[in-house]
Amino acid sequence: MTFVLQKGSFEGMKTLNQSTVLNIIRLKEPISRAEIAKFTKLTPPTVSSLVNELVENNLVKEEESVSSKAGGRRPIMLRINYSAHYIIGVYAAAEVMRTVLTTMDGKIVFDYVQKTMTLPSKAVFIDRLKESIHYVLDESKVDQRAILGIGVAMHGLVDPDQGVAIYSPHLHLGNIPIKEIIEEEFKLPVMVENDVRALAIGESWFGQGKGTADFVSLSVGKGIGSGIVINNEVYRSPFNTAGEIGHTVVNMDGPRCECGNDGCLEAYASEKAILNKMKEESRHYPESLLHEMKEDQLSIRSLFKAANDGDELAMSILNESGKYLGIAAANMVNILKPSKIILEGHIFEEGPHIVNAVKEMVEKYTFKSSPENITIVCSDLGKKGMVLGAVTLILKKIFKIGRLESV
Ligand SMILES: [Zn+2]
Numbered sequence: 117m118t119f120v121l122q123k124g125s126f127e128g129m130k131t132l133n134q135s136t137v138l139n140i141i142r143l144k145e146p147i148s149r150a151e152i153a154k155f156t157k158l159t160p161p162t163v164s165s166l167v168n169e170l171v172e173n174n175l176v177k178e179e180e181s182v183s184s185k186a187g188g189r190r191p192i193m194l195r196i197n198y199s200a201h202y203i204i205g206v207y208a209a210a211e212v213m214r215t216v217l218t219t220m221d222g223k224i225v226f227d228y229v230q231k232t233m234t235l236p237s238k239a240v241f242i243d244r245l246k247e248s249i250h251y252v253l254d255e256s257k258v259d260q261r262a263i264l265g266i267g268v269a270m271h272g273l274v275d276p277d278q279g280v281a282i283y284s285p286h287l288h289l290g291n292i293p294i295k296e297i298i299e300e301e302f303k304l305p306v307m308v309e310n311d312v313r314a315l316a317i318g319e320s321w322f323g324q325g326k327g328t329a330d331f332v333s334l335s336v337g338k339g340i341g342s343g344i345v346i347n348n349e350v351y352r353s354p355f356n357t358a359g360e361i362g363h364t365v366v367n368m369d370g371p372r373c374e375c376g377n378d379g380c381l382e383a384y385a386s387e388k389a390i391l392n393k394m395k396e397e398s399r400h401y402p403e404s405l406l407h408e409m410k411e412d413q414l415s416i417r418s419l420f421k422a423a424n425d426g427d428e429l430a431m432s433i434l435n436e437s438g439k440y441l442g443i444a445a446a447n448m449v450n451i452l453k454p455s456k457i458i459l460e461g462h463i464f465e466e467g468p469h470i471v472n473a474v475k476e477m478v479e480k481y482t483f484k485s486s487p488e489n490i491t492i493v494c495s496d497l498g499k500k501g502m503v504l505g506a507v508t509l510i511l512k513k514i515f516k517i518g519r520l521e522s523v
Pocket of ligand 1: 363
């Protein structure tokens with residue numbers, strides 16, 4: 117795939133060598149031209165010419181080294197010029213569209229959140245997507261020539277090669293050629309990925325997955341999904357549907373899931389499933405704090421608050437959801453044996469109940485042939501995880517991460 121960047125900003129990563137050099141600088145900065153030649157096995161004149169071009173394009177900056185051998189010339193050291201260029205990241209879900217402008221190191225310099233109240237038609241969704249990017253470009257007042265690309269983390273089934281949203285169940289929309297539409301509108305390179313996989317890519321670049329080659333990012337919100345990273349690359353499968361942990365069956369006789377099957381994990385542990393259970397059960401337990409609450413007061417936050425105040429019903433609802441999540445996570449661990457599981461979502465942030473239940477079940481149900489150290493952590497990217505994932509789609513193209521990661 118060619119990665120043609122907008123003319124006028126710079127001519128783009130014309131060669132693999134150029135992005136290789138850029139990636140070595142990112143991983144090893146500050147670094148001299150001579151050291152780059154050593155790491156990449158490129159000749160010093162080739163490195164010099166590639167670096168000069170990167171400096172001219174403002175992607176790399178030079179600084180004088182503070183230390184030098186006695187009498188020797190101080191080498192010029194190179195660093196990535198992170199704040200000279202920008203990336204736009206969009207997270208498009210059923211209930212929210214968030215569009216950010218970041219520097220190359222993921223600092224959000226402009227943030228635009230639109231809450232979605234009603235389900236949009238395809239045309240309205242596309243207009244909203246375009247308008248949100250126009251708004252960020254106009255209001256942030258950055259020179260469009262300094263923007264490297266637009267990444268879109270889209271809810272639902274996505275074909276990342278074609279940049280098409282194939283089907284978005286929560287939006288009830290299908291076949292949206294996002295890449296084609298947005299590239300046509302903004303004349304910038306566009307990358308599109310499923311939101312949960314984009315999140316895993318963001319975790320590997322900015323979050324708890326940094327420096328971890330194999331991990332699973334388990335995401336719980338309206339639905340439940342996972343991003344599987346194997347050897348530093350997100351795994352998609354030939355069908356672009358890998359990681360649908362929400363639709364693994366945890367009880368054959370369980371409640372009906374939105375997908376039509378019975379007993380899926382999502383029917384037990386998604387936010388929606390937990391809220392439904394809360395509404396249902398609170399009616400039958402007059403002694404519970406939840407019983408006194410009006411329907412519009414029942415929320416994930418109020419459930420955790422009641423559990424923190426020692427309410428038995430609240431604790432049992434959280435414990436049950438945590439156990440089902442833990443069973444699904446343990447099954448995944450038995451198959452993939454990742455070194456880390458990263459938990460992402462509101463239900464992991466409000467209190468320890470669900471996290472502890474997941475840890476307990478993974479410990480209990482994971483087959484161990486030898487001592488294994490699988491860590492379970494909560495994401496520290498918070499609500500910005502998805503948009504940073506979208507931004508990382510572009511960063512990964514610019515820096516061509518891959519075989520050089522271990523250098
Ligand atoms: Zn299902």
